Amino acid sequence: MEKHKIIIVEDDEITSLNLNMSLQKQGYRVVAVCDNTMQAKLKISSIQPDIIIIDISLEESSDGIELAKYIKENYGIPFIYLTSYTNDSIIDQAKLTEPYGYIVKPFDPGSLHATIQMALFKYEQEHQREESLESLKVDKNNLENLLYAKRTSSKPIVNFGDDYHLDISLCETFYKNKKIKLTKKENAFLRLLVAQLGSVVTFEQAMNYVWEENGATENSVRTLVWRLRNKLETDIIKNASGIGYYIEDETSA
Secondary structure (H helix, E strand, O other): OOOOEEEEEOOOHHHHHHHHHHHHHOOOEEEEEEOOHHHHHHHHHHHOOOEEEEEOOHHHOOHHHHHHHHHHHHOOOOEEEEEOOOOHHHHHHHHHOOOOOEEEOOOOHHHHHHHHHHHHHHHHHHHHHHHHHHHHOOOHHHHHHHHHHOOOOOOOEEEEOOOEEEEOOOOEEEEOOEEEOOOHHHHHHHHHHHHOOOOOEEHHHHHHHHOOOOOOOHHHHHHHHHHHHHHOOOOOOEEEOOOEEEOOOHHHO
């Protein structure tokens, strides 16, 4: 097993000693043991651990929660709470920091190991998803370049489907030279499809390009496609089941 670096932030000497011993027996590398937030911040900055275990009740207060907020805002390192609290108000405050797990005192070594492994796994999955979404983002300038590459003449016109064309300069779509009235989001999605004729526009690409605000879902995309299909004269938008949508590139057929 890879020796993940762990920082323990616990002001009870016996608990921190037991944690340290237990973690090292399980193959983890404890790189620092801190008993206050100031010391923890310095160690986190210099060491950059893989995961941090934080006692909620540092210095007999909720300083552990404040430390967690600091970590979340400045480092994005996963952290797990160590707690003996059953107070609902304290737990509710802790939830807002979105910890990767809770360990209840007195801790069980097996549960400790399982919680850490699940936290590391969840963090890795989130990190990979963020990287994947970043790679799927379509830059607006890049999209314009893709559209211009689709032209068949010097005019800013891209033909697609049967009798459709997109006027790049006007940002408008026509069917048999008659303009189709589209909303801003419908127009953006259609431009995305045309820029990638013959290739699938995934749900993730659509959500990242069409929706400037957060909160879009796959159902948002499906609803947009349904509205767009109702405005188009023919059924040119094809389904790629569970992945997204595409328009066939007839020039390469």
